[in-house]
Amino acid sequence: ITIYVPRDSTAIALGANEVASAIVAEAEERGIPIKLIRNGSRGMFWLEPLVEVATAAGRIGYGPVELEDIAGLFEANFINGGDHALALGLVDQIPYLQKQERLTFARVGITDPVSLDDYLAHEGYAGLQKALSITPEAIVQEVLDSGLRGRGGAAFPTGIKWKTVANAQAGQKYIVCNADEGDSGTFSDRMVMEDDPFVLIEGMTIAALAVGATQGYIYVRSEYPHAIAALNEAIAVANARHYLGANICASGKTFFLEVRKGAGSYVCGEETALLESLEGKRGMVRAKPPLPALEGLFGKPTVINNVISLASVPIILARGGAFYKNYGIGRSLGTLPMQLAGNIKFGGLVEKAFGVTLRELLFDFGGGTASGRPIRAVQVGGPLGPYLPESLFDTKIDYESFSAVGGTVGHGGIVVFDETVDMAKQARYAMEFCAVESCGKCTPCRIGSTRGVEVIDKIVAGSAAGYDQPKQVDLLRDLCDTMINGSLCAMGNMTPLPVLSALNNFPEDFGIEAVPAV
Ligand code: SF4
Incomplete structure (x- = not known):
């Protein structure tokens, strides 16, 4: 009898570790032999902890399971898929999952994240095997053909970045994974790293073969301890089984990979600040050019890609760029x-x-x-x-x-x-966030964000507090204009987006009449 309880940090936060221990204890007490696997999360967080049981028909789910449910689940014979108030039927057939097109996340929630054998049994390393059988140029071409664009936010074509690094002449090249996932409401990078770390390792290894790099780093934000632990465990296994290190799969190719922990700066998600941090310096944004593809980590040609971009590469190599580009539009x-x-x-x-x-x-x-x-x-x-x-x-x-x-x-x-949200407060928060997280290199972002908070406060306080609202609104628009056009990186030139959208779409929250945007 095989039972799955996720080890993903969302599930753990909702009690998965305690539920897993209680299931083992209850099974022992009842003399029922079970095998408990800590899988990844399926990504249906309202059902966590989601307990699954393998049956002849497929995996049956129960959730969200709390400690007090466990005795009742055993009474209901859940280990054989028995009926219970928390029963969800076959997990694969839950509409939320069934309606998805899981390519990058094909294994997430299904496998034991740190079991290489499980990974291999689910199409793992098929992409690397393909990559080892073709030329570096053909690997790059496959990624170009797929149409893959950077999933970190900039949407730059991944294959073009790789081609630039591949064509650069240098004794040392690097692959850097940007795993500094700091955007509010995002967790896809974290899920890949915790729930299917081998797919990221495989993607980075393929990138290394494509461009001729021998060393890679995964820069993970410090707030992701479970991701760091899973990656380190998977890297150790991959090294021991010769999917990393010297002589990968007896091919004579070499790629070493290490995890590096960030120190809590949002701006280190910007690729050049990340490289500075990786070099042991303060995370300040670099002016471009030179592009990291030509002068990146320690001044060497560097592929720097986001987790999802790299984790999408194995399936592109395994099934072909043409397969991947069949999804999507334009x-x-x-x-x-x-x-x-x-x-x-x-x-x-x-x-x-x-x-x-x-x-x-x-x-x-x-x-x-x-x-x-x-x-x-x-x-x-x-x-x-x-x-x-x-x-x-x-x-x-x-x-x-x-x-x-x-x-x-x-x-x-x-x-x-x-509808209870106060959009003026959200706009203020955007400026405040920028003021706190600005790396300080350029004035519009460093000073402008602080002035922005003050101006929004004056607009909201309004004429009752002696402020000329229309004048303050003009001032805010001017300030945003300066930030957009005068900042060095996205932090300064995109902060005005949430501010102006709040002002234009929800003027009533600022206590002003709708004013056409200028
Ligand atoms: Fe630093 Fe300028 Fe970017 Fe702000 S916009 S984070 S000050 S480089």
């Missing part, structure tokens, strides 16, 4: 693991091909707000994304459609707010 090809968070009834991970609408995600998957009140605003793409009103919910999620309405897909994080 120039947004493949799938995007989207993350539903904030005030949402069914929060979790939804991997879909580009082209799904925001409304489908919010209602067909998310089920509306957790509070039951109407959705008033949605922030897509992290704390630097604009607040979108209901009138934009039919926008397709793809880079071009979002850009056309002034939005940003970013890293696929979707944070939901109901």
Whole structure:
């Protein structure tokens, strides 16, 4: 009898460790031999801890399981798929999962994350085997053909980045994974690292073969201890079984990989600040050029990609670029693991091909707000994304459609707010966040964000406090304009997006009449 209880940190936060221990103890007491596997999370967080039992028909789920449910589950013979109030039927057939197109997340929640044998049994390392059988140029071509674009937010074509590094002449090249997932409401990188770390390791190894790099680093934010532990465990196994290190799979190729822990700075998610931090310096943004692809880590040609970009590579190599580009629309090809968070009834991970609408995600998957009140605003793409009103919910999620309405897909994080939200406070928070997290290199971001907080306070205080509201609104728009055009990186030039979208779409929250944007 095989029982699965997730080891993902969301499940752990909801009591999965205690539930796992209690199931083992109860089985022992009843003299029932069981095998307990700590799998990853399926990404349906409202059901965690989600306990699954392997049966001849497939895996039957029960959730959310609490400690006091366990005796009753045994009484109901759940180990053989027996009926119970928490029974969910076959997990694969839960509509939330069934409606998804899981490519990058194909194994997540199914396998034991740190079992290489489980990984191999589920198409693991098929991409690497393919990569080892073709030339580096052919690997790059496959990634180019797939249409994969950077999933960290910038959406730059991954294959072009790789080609630049491959063509650079240098004695040493690096592969760096940006795992500093700091955007509010995002957790897809974390889930990959905790729940299927081998897929990231495989993707980085393929990148190394493609460009001729022999050393890689995964830069993980310090707030992800479970991800760091899972990665280190998987890297040790991959080294021991010769999927990493010298002479990978007896090919004569070499790739060493290490995990590095960040120190809590949001701006270290910006690739050049990340490289500075990795070099042991303060995480300050570098001016570009030179591009990291030519002068990156320690001045050497460096591929720096986000976790999801790299984790999407194994399936592209295993099944071909043409297979991957069959998903998606226009120039947004493949799938995007989207993350539903904030005030949402069914929060979790939804991997879909580009082209799904925001409304489908919010209602067909998310089920509306957790509070039951109407959705008033949605922030897509992290704390630097604009607040979108209901009138934009039919926008397709793809880079071009979002850009056309002034939005940003970013890293696929979707944070939901109901009608009780105060959008002036959200705008103030955006400026405050920038003031706290600014690396301090350029004036519009460092000083402008602090002035921005003050100006928003004056608009809200209004004439009752002696402020000329229209004048303050003009000042805020001017300030945003300066930040957009005068800042060195996205932190400064995107912070105005949430601020201006709140002001333009929800002027009543600032105590002002609707004013046409200039
Ligand atoms: Fe640093 Fe802000 Fe300038 Fe970016 S915009 S370089 S975070 S000061």
